[in-house]
Amino acid sequence: MDGFERRKQKKAAQIFNAAADLFFKFGYQKISVNDIAYQARVSAATIYNYFGTKEQLYTDTLFYWMDQQLHQYEQILNSELTFPEKTKEIMLLEAKNLRKLSDELPQLSSHELSGMMQKMESYTEQKIAHFFRKFVALGKQEGYINQAQAEAVTMRYFMMFQRELSSYWREANQEPAANQQIDQMLELFFYGLVGAKERS
Known part of the structure; x- marks a missing residue:
């Protein structure tokens, strides 16, 4: 260059x-x-x-910002944290980012929003799905995700928990005291109601 x-x-x-x-x-x-x-x-x-145009600047800016967030997810995934700790960090960051987008996107016209959602679907297929495959592969490698579990089902499960964490984190006003219950939710994410000790 x-x-x-x-x-x-x-x-x-x-x-x-x-x-x-x-x-x-x-x-x-x-x-x-x-x-x-x-x-x-x-x-x-x-x-x-x-x-x-301003509209093109807006679109390019959102995808530039999303690339930055994805880079943060990659850094977390490549860090020395345990896999559950990585999952928690990624989930909470994704919850925060989705709230940002949900506050911003309704301000667009219906035509602009339709075009943006199509571009976001393409972005998800090209970049987010690639990241999630790495996330699932690491979870399977470290024994936290069932080897036989289909990737699509795992992604749906992850998003379900992420939405619930987002809702809880918002209601708790992101106070440190909420961390204990969030940790318990992450325990459910990995081990279900049975729990880790009973499964081992």
Whole structure:
């Protein structure tokens, strides 16, 4: 990559970071390209040159942000934490991110939302499914996920627990005291009502 491309990527990252901050804070409808240009310290013309329209900038910003979150999941999965600890960290981070998206996406028009959901489905198939396959493979390798369990069923089970954790974490106002019950829910996630000791 030459110097020009590096500078271009650096400037694009500045724009993405400013746009993500403003869009999530104030919503798509309330933020203008000029607002983003001011925060990113670039000209509005530069933004239009890079992205063409505000809608395209918004779409690209969301997927840039999602890539960053996925990178965090990868870091957690590759960390020295135990598999249950990794699962908890990933679930809670995913719950937080889904709440962010659920607050943001309703601000789009029905046409914009339809297009965005199609792109998100494609993103899920291409990137999130790939990550989840690595997650399941590691869980099976370490003996936390049944070798015979189908990947699709495991993913549905994970999402079911993740949604419940998200709901509980929100109701508990993310207080540290909630951690004990979340740990108990993770125990259920891995061992069911029977429990680890009885199964061993």
